[in-house]
Amino acid sequence: MSEIFDIGRLLTERAQSRRAYLEFLHVPAMSSGIYTLPAGGKDVQEPHDQDEIYFVISGTAKVRLGSEERVVVKGSVIFVEAGLQHRFFDIEEELVLLVVFAPAETS
Numbered sequence: 001m002s003e004i005f006d007i008g009r010l011l012t013e014r015a016q017s018r019r020a021y022l023e024f025l026h027v028p029a030m031s032s033g034i035y036t037l038p039a040g041g042k043d044v045q046e047p048h049d050q051d052e053i054y055f056v057i058s059g060t061a062k063v064r065l066g067s068e069e070r071v072v073v074k075g076s077v078i079f080v081e082a083g084l085q086h087r088f089f090d091i092e093e094e095l096v097l098l099v100v101f102a103p104a105e106t107s
Helices: 007-017
Strands: 021-027 030-037 051-065 068-073 077-080 086-102
Touching: 007 021, 007 030, 030 051
Parallel strands: none
Antiparallel strands: 021 030, 030 086, 051 068, 051 077, 051 086
């Protein structure tokens, strides 16, 4: 079940859904989606049961990983271990993220 995804189409589909998160892949070993937060927006996610990777497609913000805070920009790759409290904040410009969960997200 291999597939090639077009990021432009995914971004359009996510915007049309009017939801912050659009899952576009879900197989037992992993799931993936596009997560978008507006400038000045609030990230209200809770820790996940899966490890995850974020890739910053565009935008500038800070991320809190447990007690650590870091600036993230276009091209940043963030690994978050399962169960770790994490949150994006001080979002200066719309933050668009590619998210990969392993194994697949269950929530």
